[in-house]
Amino acid sequence: MEDEIDRRGFLKCMAWAGTGLIFSVHGGVVQSHTLGELLSNKRALEGSSFNFVQISDSHIGFGKEANKDVLGTLQAAVSQINAASEAPSLVLHTGDLSHLSKPEEFDAMDGILKGLRTDQLFFVPGEHDVLVDDGKSYFERYGKQSAAGGWYSMDFGGVHFIGLVNVLNLKAGGLGNLGQDQIAWLERDTRNLSASTPIVVFAHVPLWSVYPEWGWGTDDGARALSLLRRFGSVTVLNGHIHQALQKVEGNVTFHTAMSTAFPQPKPGAAPSPGPMKVPANELRSLLGVTEVRYVQGNHSLAVIDATLATPEKGGPARVSIENFSFAPATLAVRKGDTVIWTNRDDMPHTAVDARGRFKSPVLDTDDHWEHAFTEQGDFHYFCSIHPHMTGKVVAH
Numbered sequence: 001m002e003d004e005i006d007r008r009g010f011l012k013c014m015a016w017a018g019t020g021l022i023f024s025v026h027g028g029v030v031q032s033h034t035l036g037e038l039l040s041n042k043r044a045l046e047g048s049s050f051n052f053v054q055i056s057d058s059h060i061g062f063g064k065e066a067n068k069d070v071l072g073t074l075q076a077a078v079s080q081i082n083a084a085s086e087a088p089s090l091v092l093h094t095g096d097l098s099h100l101s102k103p104e105e106f107d108a109m110d111g112i113l114k115g116l117r118t119d120q121l122f123f124v125p126g127e128h129d130v131l132v133d134d135g136k137s138y139f140e141r142y143g144k145q146s147a148a149g150g151w152y153s154m155d156f157g158g159v160h161f162i163g164l165v166n167v168l169n170l171k172a173g174g175l176g177n178l179g180q181d182q183i184a185w186l187e188r189d190t191r192n193l194s195a196s197t198p199i200v201v202f203a204h205v206p207l208w209s210v211y212p213e214w215g216w217g218t219d220d221g222a223r224a225l226s227l228l229r230r231f232g233s234v235t236v237l238n239g240h241i242h243q244a245l246q247k248v249e250g251n252v253t254f255h256t257a258m259s260t261a262f263p264q265p266k267p268g269a270a271p272s273p274g275p276m277k278v279p280a281n282e283l284r285s286l287l288g289v290t291e292v293r294y295v296q297g298n299h300s301l302a303v304i305d306a307t308l309a310t311p312e313k314g315g316p317a318r319v320s321i322e323n324f325s326f327a328p329a330t331l332a333v334r335k336g337d338t339v340i341w342t343n344r345d346d347m348p349h350t351a352v353d354a355r356g357r358f359k360s361p362v363l364d365t366d367d368h369w370e371h372a373f374t375e376q377g378d379f380h381y382f383c384s385i386h387p388h389m390t391g392k393v394v395a396h
C-alpha cells in the first residue's frame with residue numbers, strides 16, 4: 001500500500017526534462033543539464049570541477065520500424081556530446097549497448113563511441129547484452145575493471161562512482177535483481193567513505209520503482225539505496241525505460257535516460273512497453289540526442305489478439321508472444337502435445353520453465369520454438385529477459 005502511494009506520488013512529479021544529460025560537479029554537488037540548456041547557456045558548466053555524460057540503450061542491431069538507423073542516431077548523440085563547449089571527463093553508458101548480444105553489434109557500437117572526445121568510457125550491462133551466455137562475452141569486453149559478478153566502483157575527481165548489475169539471475173514474476181552478494185559488496189565498498197563523498201550510482205534497470213507492472217524496477221533496489229542514505233549527495237542514473245524521468249528524494253536524485261535508439265511509451269500509456277513508433281520527424285526529439293518534448297502517445301495501439309484456448313485434437317498448441325505477454329497466459333494441453341511459441345513483438349523474448357524443465361533460446365521477432373510436454377503437470381514459465389512476463393501450460 002505504501003509503495004503504491006509512493007509510486008503514484010512521484011508519477012505526478014515526473015519531469016519530462018531530458019536529452020543526453022550532462023552532469024557537472026560543483027564543490028561536490030552534482031548538477032544535471034540538458035544539451036539544449038548547454039547550447040543556449042554557454043556558461044552553464046562554468047566553475048564545475050568536471051563534467052560527465054550518460055547515454056543509454058543504444059540497441060545496436062535493432063532495425064524495426066521504430067528506428068531503422070540506430071547507428072545513425074548513436075552517431076548523432078556522439079556528435080552532440082562532442083559539440084558541447086567542454087569535453088566530458090567521463091561517459092557512462094547504462095546498458096543495452098546491443099540488441100541481441102552479438103559480437104558484431106558490440107563492434108559497431110565501439111566503432112562509433114571511439115569518436116567521443118573522451119577515453120574514459122564506463123559501462124554496465126542491460127538485459128540485451130547478456131542474452132546468450134549470462135554476460136560472459138560482455139564482461140570480457142567491458143568488465144575489465146569489475147570483480148566477479150561484474151559490479152565495480154571507481155573514484156574520479158572526488159566523486160565515488162558505483163556501477164551495478166541488475167539484469168542477471170532474474171526470477172519468474174520478478175523485476176531487476178542485484179542479489180545478496182552484490183549488496184554485501186556495496187556495503188563493504190561504501191563503509192569507509194565519509195558521508196560527504198558525492199556518490200554516483202549507475203545501473204541499467206531503474207533501482208527505484210518506476211512501474212513494476214512493466215518490470216520497471218529492481219526487487220532489492222531499496223536495500224541498496226538504504227546503504228547510501230547517509231551520504232549527503234547521491235545521484236542514481238538508470239536506463240532501460242527509454243525516456244527521461246527525474247525524482248528527488250531527500251539527498252538522492254534519480255534520473256533515467258532516454259535511449260539513443262527508440263522511445264518507449266510513458267508508464268501505463270500503452271498495453272505494454274516496447275519500441276514506440278512515432279512520425280519520423282519526431283523520432284530524434286524522443287531520443288537522447290536533442291531536447292525532449294513529451295509527445296502524447298498518438299500512435300495506434302497494437303491490438304491484443306486473444307485467440308485460441310485448446311488446440312485441435314492432434315494439432316500443435318500455440319502461444320503467441322505479443323505486447324510483452326504470453327497469449328493465452330494459461331494453456332491446457334494433453335500429455336504428449338507439442339506447444340509452439342511464436343514471438344510477435346519487436347523485442348526478443350524467451351520461454352523458460354520456472355523449475356528449469358524447458359528453456360527456449362532467445363526468440364527474436366517472428367522466431368518460434370516448440371516443446372513437447374511428455375509429462376503431466378503444471379508448467380509455470382516466464383521470459384528470462386522480462387521476468388514479469390509469466391505463463392502456464394497445464395498438461396493432463
Ligand SMILES: [Cu+2]
Pocket residue numbers: 348349350383384385386389
Ligand atoms: Cu521478454
